[in-house]
Amino acid sequence: TARRLSGFKPTGRLQLGNYLGAVRPMIESQRDHEPIVMIVNLHALTVQHDPARLRDHTTRMLATLLAAGVDTNRTLCYLQSDVPEHAELHYLLECATGYGEAARMIQFKEKSRGNAAVRLSLLTYPVLMAADILLHDADEVPVGEDQTQHLELARDVANRFNTRYGHTFVVPRGVTPSVAARVMDLADPISKMGKTATHDGGVIFLLDPPDTIARKIARAVTDPAPDVAYDPDRRPGAANLLEILAALRPGSTPAGLAAGLGSYRHLKDEVTEAVVEALRPLRARYDALIADRGHLDHVRRAGAARARERAARTVARAKDAIGIP
Ligand code: TYM
Numbered sequence: 001t002a003r004r005l006s007g008f009k010p011t012g013r014l015q016l017g018n019y020l021g022a023v024r025p026m027i028e029s030q031r032d033h034e035p036i037v038m039i040v041n042l043h044a045l046t047v048q049h050d051p052a053r054l055r056d057h058t059t060r061m062l063a064t065l066l067a068a069g070v071d072t073n074r075t076l077c078y079l080q081s082d083v084p085e086h087a088e089l090h091y092l093l094e095c096a097t098g099y100g101e102a103a104r105m106i107q108f109k110e111k112s113r114g115n116a117a118v119r120l121s122l123l124t125y126p127v128l129m130a131a132d133i134l135l136h137d138a139d140e141v142p143v144g145e146d147q148t149q150h151l152e153l154a155r156d157v158a159n160r161f162n163t164r165y166g167h168t169f170v171v172p173r174g175v176t177p178s179v180a181a182r183v184m185d186l187a188d189p190i191s192k193m194g195k196t197a198t199h200d201g202g203v204i205f206l207l208d209p210p211d212t213i214a215r216k217i218a219r220a221v222t223d224p225a226p227d228v229a230y231d232p233d234r235r236p237g238a239a240n241l242l243e244i245l246a247a248l249r250p251g252s253t254p255a256g257l258a259a260g261l262g263s264y265r266h267l268k269d270e271v272t273e274a275v276v277e278a279l280r281p282l283r284a285r286y287d288a289l290i291a292d293r294g295h296l297d298h299v300r301r302a303g304a305a306r307a308r309e310r311a312a313r314t315v316a317r318a319k320d321a322i323g324i325p
Helices: 015-030 049-066 085-094 101-102 106-112 120-133 147-166 208-217 234-250 254-259 264-291 293-322
Strands: 005-008 038-039 075-077 140-142 174-175 190-191
Touching: 005 015, 005 120, 005 140, 015 140, 015 234, 015 264, 038 049, 049 075, 049 264, 049 293, 075 140, 085 120, 085 293, 101 106, 101 120, 106 120, 106 147, 106 174, 120 147, 120 293, 140 147, 147 174, 147 293, 174 293, 190 234, 234 254, 234 264, 264 293
Parallel strands: 005 038, 038 075, 140 174
Antiparallel strands: none
């Protein structure tokens, strides 16, 4: 069976885009895949950060992922920083990556534009991401659309390394959901929904209480036309809500749903109900998980121990190939 892997950066709280783009696909793959879920806290250091907040977000993210249904009997779940082989392979892969390749990444260009304090690690971010993936011989990487360019870079680096130094890495494939692969900010539907948005009125966090979710959706920007239609280019706000609803209603499509909904009011009520229902079990499990630090520590240590075994084998293979005794 294919091995799936995904990573989550603890720069804030998990939001609905993370859930539809990657958390849910990972949880669904627990049935027939052998998934790996990691909290990529080293990646969180590539932009300005506060150490205490980072620690706090990391613990909360672990509890949130478990509450969302990550089952550690089936899934290897750990913190990137607990496995030093990530940094070790990162360096070897830097030696197989071009400066120009990294500097071309859209995310790097967006985050570095006009910012004099850009960290060097922001440039090499996608190489660390490639190391995360290649360490585990992952075949499939469920991600939202914002990560597809990074996935392509990981594939290029793996192929190049294999060609130069002999077959060493599995070449991974990115897997994006067929609908809602790029969930947009409800208050600004031409921007991606993100953990670190400056105004979080348009971001649904997985732990938001139902009344908060209802309020954010009620205030979601739509468009002046009174009827509901699926037209992502001209009506991005309505399209975003329709995609969220379609993602939460198996078998439906955004255009099909639009045809059956008479008004935005009706659409928003349906989206609220679907989101609240989807997140209800998660909220119900979270409080007990976050209160049990002993259990969280155990999950963390057990995951790291298993991950290190596999990671050490991959690094040994890569060193051998590249000429490091
Ligand atoms: P991060 O933490 O920003 O996001 C985690 C996952 O959620 C997806 N995602 C979205 N999907 C749809 N709509 C959105 N609005 C949305 N926002 C986020 C992301 O695509 C991602 O799949 N670079 C990665 C972290 C990473 C990683 C990895 C991922 C590091 N190493 C190895 C996969 C494999 C990131 O910043 O994710």
